[in-house]
Amino acid sequence: MQYLAIEGYPTEADPDFNEANVSDLVFSTIGPVLYFVQKMRCDIRLTREKEITSVNNETGGVEEFVVVDQIAVSEEKFVLVIEAKRTSIGQAIKQLLLSLKDLWDNNGGGVVYGFVTTGQHWQMFSCDGASFQMTREITLVFNGMDEDKETWMKEGSVLVDFMLVALSNGGIVKEDVVVVAV
Numbered sequence: 001m002q003y004l005a006i007e008g009y010p011t012e013a014d015p016d017f018n019e020a021n022v023s024d025l026v027f028s029t030i031g032p033v034l035y036f037v038q039k040m041r042c043d044i045r046l047t048r049e050k051e052i053t054s055v056n057n058e059t060g061g062v063e064e065f066v067v068v069d070q071i072a073v074s075e076e077k078f079v080l081v082i083e084a085k086r087t088s089i090g091q092a093i094k095q096l097l098l099s100l101k102d103l104w105d106n107n108g109g110g111v112v113y114g115f116v117t118t119g120q121h122w123q124m125f126s127c128d129g130a131s132f133q134m135t136r137e138i139t140l141v142f143n144g145m146d147e148d149k150e151t152w153m154k155e156g157s158v159l160v161d162f163m164l165v166a167l168s169n170g171g172i173v174k175e176d177v178v179v180v181a182v
Helices: 002-007 020-038 089-107 149-169
Strands: 044-053 060-072 076-083 112-117 122-125 133-134
Touching: 002 089, 020 076, 020 149, 044 133, 076 089, 076 149, 089 112, 089 122, 112 149, 122 149
Parallel strands: 076 112
Antiparallel strands: 044 060, 060 076, 112 122, 122 133
């Protein structure tokens, strides 16, 4: 809500609307969740505009947001990646799936998580090396959300739950991790 109060409701109809608006909205959305998780697990950090390189040294592209788990001074595991696009979640899915496969290969196993978003709409994906799972699309930002707080809290809390699953389990090899597609 703070972002919207400062910047206004982001829409493609605005002449100034661009990828930076989406990135700012995404950062404002994930920042509080990351801060909360860092209190419990201080070894994670956020990297913006990170190039993902596969195990065969091919570049999988640059992701807007990547959260890594610092295992040791020179070793890190990828926890989650967020691919933000200005107009369509569909445009981001292919790049995200390739990045998740590369993240999984780099981690040497475990479940890796990712989100595609326009800032307004979000969808979570996971990769266990054998298959991908995805949630339904979540609408996080909508006109009139300040008057319809019940809907906003219901949808927003689902995104927070998804992020907590990814940040709690991502990058770490665990046998008991189960991801359910909603």
